[in-house]
Amino acid sequence: xxxxxxxxxxxxxxxxxxxxxxxxxxxxxxxxxxxxxxxxxxxxxxxxxxxxxxxxxxxxxxxxxxxxxxxxxxxxxxxxxxxxxxxxxxxxxxxxxxxxxxxxxxxxxxxxxxxxxxxxxxxxxxxxxxxxxxxxxxxxxxxxxxxxxxxxxxxxxxxxxxxxxxxxxxxxxxxxxxxxxxxxxxxxxxxxxxxxxxxxxxxxxxxxxxxxxxxxxxxxxxxxxxxxxxxxxxxxxxxxxxxxxxxxxxxxxxxxxxxxxxxxxxxxxxxxxxxxxxxxxxxxxxxxxxxxxxxxxxxxxxxxxxxxxxxxxxxxxxxxxxxxxxxxxxxxxxxxxxxxxxxxxxxxxxxxxxxxxxxxxxxxxxxxxxxxxxxxxxxxxxxxxxxxxxxxxxxxxxxxxxxxxxxxxxxxxxxxxxxxxxxxxxxxxxxxxxx
Numbered sequence: 001x002x003x004x005x006x007x008x009x010x011x012x013x014x015x016x017x018x019x020x021x022x023x024x025x026x027x028x029x030x031x032x033x034x035x036x037x038x039x040x041x042x043x044x045x046x047x048x049x050x051x052x053x054x055x056x057x058x059x060x061x062x063x064x065x066x067x068x069x070x071x072x073x074x075x076x077x078x079x080x081x082x083x084x085x086x087x088x089x090x091x092x093x094x095x096x097x098x099x100x101x102x103x104x105x106x107x108x109x110x111x112x113x114x115x116x117x118x119x120x121x122x123x124x125x126x127x128x129x130x131x132x133x134x135x136x137x138x139x140x141x142x143x144x145x146x147x148x149x150x151x152x153x154x155x156x157x158x159x160x161x162x163x164x165x166x167x168x169x170x171x172x173x174x175x176x177x178x179x180x181x182x183x184x185x186x187x188x189x190x191x192x193x194x195x196x197x198x199x200x201x202x203x204x205x206x207x208x209x210x211x212x213x214x215x216x217x218x219x220x221x222x223x224x225x226x227x228x229x230x231x232x233x234x235x236x237x238x239x240x241x242x243x244x245x246x247x248x249x250x251x252x253x254x255x256x257x258x259x260x261x262x263x264x265x266x267x268x269x270x271x272x273x274x275x276x277x278x279x280x281x282x283x284x285x286x287x288x289x290x291x292x293x294x295x296x297x298x299x300x301x302x303x304x305x306x307x308x309x310x311x312x313x314x315x316x317x318x319x320x321x322x323x324x325x326x327x328x329x330x331x332x333x334x335x336x337x338x339x340x341x342x343x344x345x346x347x348x349x350x351x352x353x354x355x356x357x358x359x360x361x362x363x364x365x366x367x368x369x370x371x372x373x374x375x376x377x378x379x380x381x382x383x384x385x386x387x388x389x390x391x392x393x394x395x396x397x398x399x400x401x402x403x404x405x406x407x408x409x410x411x412x413x414x415x416x417x418x419x420x421x422x423x424x425x426x427x428x429x430x431x432x433x434x435x
Contacts, residue, residue, distance in 0.1 A: 011212070015145045016154060018211055020161025022093050022204040023138050027165025028172075029100040029197040030131045033062055033124070035173035039190045043108040044117045061121050065128035066381060070374040072129020073136060074232055077370035080137055081231045081363060085144065086213045088366075089137050093205045095130035099123035101198025104191040135162065136370035139353040144214035144362070149302055155353035156298020160291040166261070167287045170280070172196070216362050231367035235360070239368055242359035246372030248413055249352045252314075254381040255406040256346040259388060259399050260321065261287060264339070271396055272329035282335050286343030293347015301354040310414030313348030318407035320345040325400035348410065355417065 033040070041058035072095075080088040103123050109116045138158050146154040172193045180189045235243060264286075265279035300309040324342040328335050353369075360368030384402075391398035 012146050012150075012154075015211060016142055016157050018204075018207055019089075019138050019142050020158050020164075022089075022201075022208060023134060023158055024161045024165035024168060025197065025200050025204050026093055026096045026131060026134045027162045028168045029096050029165075029194075029201055030065060030127055031166050031169045032100075032172065032193045032197055033065075033103075035169060036190045036193065037062060039186055040120070042186070043110075043190075044106075044120050045109060057117070061117065061124050064121055065124040065131070066378055068125045068128030069132035070371075070378050071132070073132025073370040073374040074367065076129070076133030077136060077367040078231055080133070080140070080366035080370075084213055085137065085141050085217050085366065086208075086211055088133055089141050089211070090205060090208050092130050092134040092137055093201055093208065096127055096134065097198050097201025097205060099126040099130075100194050100201060104194030104198060132374045133370065136366060136373050138162075139357055139369060140366045141211075141214060143353070143357040144216040144365075145212075151357060152298040152301030152303075152351065152354045153295070154298070155357065156294045156296075156301070156350035159298075159350045159353060160294040163257075163287060163291050163294065167284065167291075169193070170284065170287070174280070220362060231364045232371055234364050235368045235371055239360055239364070242368060243372045245413065245416075246356045246359055246369065247376035248409060249355060250373050250376035251380045252406050252410045252413075253349040253352050254377050255384055255403060256317070256349050257290075258381055258384045259403055260324075260342055260346050261290060263385060263388065263399065267399055268328060268335075272332070274328075274332070274335070278335070282339040285336050286339040286346075289340045289343035290346050293344040294350030295347075296344075297348050297350035298354065301351040305417075306351055306355045307414050307418035309351045309354075310348065310410050310417065313345065313351065314407045314410030314414060317342070317345040317348055317410065318404050321403040321407070322400055325397055325403075 037058050041054045045054050045057055076088045076092060100123075103120065106112075106119055106123070107116060112119070139155050142154040142158050143151045176185060176189050176192060261283065265276070265283045268274045268279045268282075269276055297309055297313060300313075320338075320342040324338045328338055331338075356369045356372070357365060388398050388402050391402065395401065
């Protein structure tokens with residue numbers, strides 16, 4: 001049985017488990033800041049400034065993590081393509097764990113003055129650089145370990161793992177805020193999730209020691225076929241089509257997660273008057289279903305190819321999101337069901353890395369995905385909340401229209417992938433090997 005058609009073995013499952021675990025913990029470390037932004041703002045900035053300015057400064061520090069993603073991701077990807085995937089894969093989790101642990105130990109403004117928010121900013125920049133290298137690196141790492149016809153489920157599993165990190169952050173924040181008084185949270189409780197994240201990250205880094213370098217990189221190294229020029233230059237000059245497709249897919253990914261998962265709870269509260277606790281419960285269900293959707297999308301990509309997966313998945317996302325935004329208010333008893341279904345359909349993004357890892361040749365794969373993903377996410381992930389909020393001044397159903405528009409882009413990409421000879425030949429080859 002060839003490497004392309006063999007089933008997943010014990011080493012593959014070990015690689016997937018450790019990669020998904022590390023990714024979940026990194027996303028937890030990166031996202032936990034937003035759940036305690038209000039407390040952090042009170043502690044790390046002067047008490048005599050206006051509340052709106054404190055919030056702007058706090059979320060500015062949060063946004064710095066996103067802005068650092070492209071540069072950090074490109075630098076780490078450069079060395080990932082030149083010296084090895086495993087080294088950068090391990091470095092990314094260390095670069096996330098240490099700043100997270102440090103945030104939990106930082107003295108506040110009352111002790112350090114202006115140095116406190118500056119150190120906090122530095123830690124967020126390091127976290128952003130780490131997450132910029134982790135996600136593309138993880139996709140490349142698992143895709144180059146598993147058989148070719150299992151790339152979809154491998155990447156889908158990893159994407160689901162990243163989503164679990166967001167859910168874990170929400171759960172920990174809820175436990176801290178419900179088990180402690182607000183004064184206790186203000187005094188020391190806010191530090192607990194950061195300290196936990198740092199410790200868990202260091203444990204995950206230790207566990208990654210047992211991962212092996214990818215066979216594809218070792219083969220390139222043996223054949224002396226590594227990139228001969230600056231990888232990012234090769235990507236920008238020679239792989240523009242792959243960059244464009246990858247950036248559009250990342251836009252679909254960021255829109256689905258940012259709008260449907262992160263923004264919808266507040267939208268439901270303001271638009272239909274749902275209680276915050278109820279919307280957060282519904283959001284947890286949607287996030288769990290998103291994980292399931294990522295796995296199903298990965299399986300579908302392996303079985304039917306990226307084209308059919310995006311065509312069907314995008315149509316389902318368009319319909320489910322439209323019903324969710326328009327019917328939740330009229331049928332509040334169906335909130336959990338409607339939010340769960342749209343969360344499941346957002347899972348089509350689980351097929352995004354399936355296309356991206358195939359879009360670039362192995363010698364520049366890490367850099368190609370990192371450049372496309374991080375630049376696109378920095379732009380669309382950062383601007384989407386602002387854009388949708390502005391549109392809500394025109395129509396309260398702006399989130400529905402935005403997700404619908406992105407679903408049409410996903411549909412268009414699915415149709416294009418069906419016509420593009422490169423992607424069609426890859427899937428046809430996989431089908432022939434399976435037969």
